[in-house]
Amino acid sequence: MLEEGIHSGRWKSGDRLPSEAELVRQFGASRITVGRAVRDLQVAGLVERRAGSGTFVKGARDPAALSFGMLVPDLGETEIFEPIWQGIASSPLARAHALVWGSSAGSKEEQAWGICRQYIERRVSGVFFAPLELTPAKDEMNRRITRALDEAGIPIVLLDRPAAPYPDRGHHDLVGIDNRRAGHVVTDHLVRLGARRIAFVGLRNAAATVDAREAGYREALHARGLPCDTSLVHRLDPTDVAQVRALLDADHPDAIVAANDWTAARLMHALLALGIAVPRDVRLVGIDDVPWAPLLPVPLTTFRQPTRQIGAAALAAMLDRVARADLPTRDILLHGSLVVRASCGAPPGGASVSGA
The missing domain is CATH 3.40.50.2300 (Response regulator)
Incomplete structure (x- = not known):
């Protein structure tokens, strides 16, 4: 919503964005959602925060920049994923690109599938995916999500875990520990x-x-x-x-x-x-x-687990995969x-x- 406003010219370079409280009232979203959206814009290089003054538009993102979706159904339940995301967002490689979050209602499986569909419709450049767990339908839904992204031609980098039970491996890069x-x-x-x-x-x-x-x-x-x-x-x-x-x-x-x-x-x-x-x-x-x-x-x-380093390595792996789709599948295992x-x-x- 905010990104579209910047690209459409609603907010121009140098404009001050409304405060988070004003954005909550304007869009009817939660304070957490609005705060995350503003942080995403900052990571993408579209806005800058000035202490005591507010958040200001820096200008539209370079057309060559990429947008990457985060699909982490267990975010908030499994503590390692927040610092992994921070590692992705704080990597110097992230400065030219956008990290986006989707949202959806329903069960954990329904939310994951809904976010997957959003990313496909938005044509993101890649998806960081932490496959579902702790549900009997996890394997089926993980296969459904990876198949849909593959069919859409969207690269996947798996975070922490494979999408299929052993010994199946799939053909997606994975970043985690041994x-x-x-x-x-x-x-x-x-x-x-x-x-x-x-x-x-x-x-x-x-x-x-x-x-x-x-x-x-x-x-x-x-x-x-x-x-x-x-x-x-x-x-x-x-x-x-x-x-x-x-x-x-x-x-x-x-x-x-x-x-x-x-x-x-x-x-x-x-x-x-x-x-x-x-x-x-x-x-x-x-x-x-x-x-x-x-x-x-x-x-x-x-x-x-070296979580922030896992995030930084995941972003590097994603950029490699986008640049060279023919690279062999890799497990990138960091030392703990x-x-x-x-x-x-x-x-x-x-x-x-x-x-x-």
């Missing part, structure tokens, strides 16, 4: 601390990244000569105290690898509610290193690092360990 290695690193860390009955916990219908992290967990146990008992692998709701109690009674784990920090945090609260001390009774680790990981009742040991905190039971003063 999730199998992340699972291996956190599991091996627990083994080196003395843990011998290590459980793995993830959510049902999770993204393929969780399967890869589970594979790394299994490989770490095998490499250390420990049995990999399939009964120790669980897909459950970590907020359900009864399910967590059943896991403890059946498996008697001395440590748990959570598929991500979201799961680890809820497991920690369930364990504490059951009177299980972390790490005295059960050591606990996660993966991602979200901002609140050190603020949990017991600060969480986890594997840090183990961040040692109290939940694993390591001696005080344990330091972060960089990825190799």
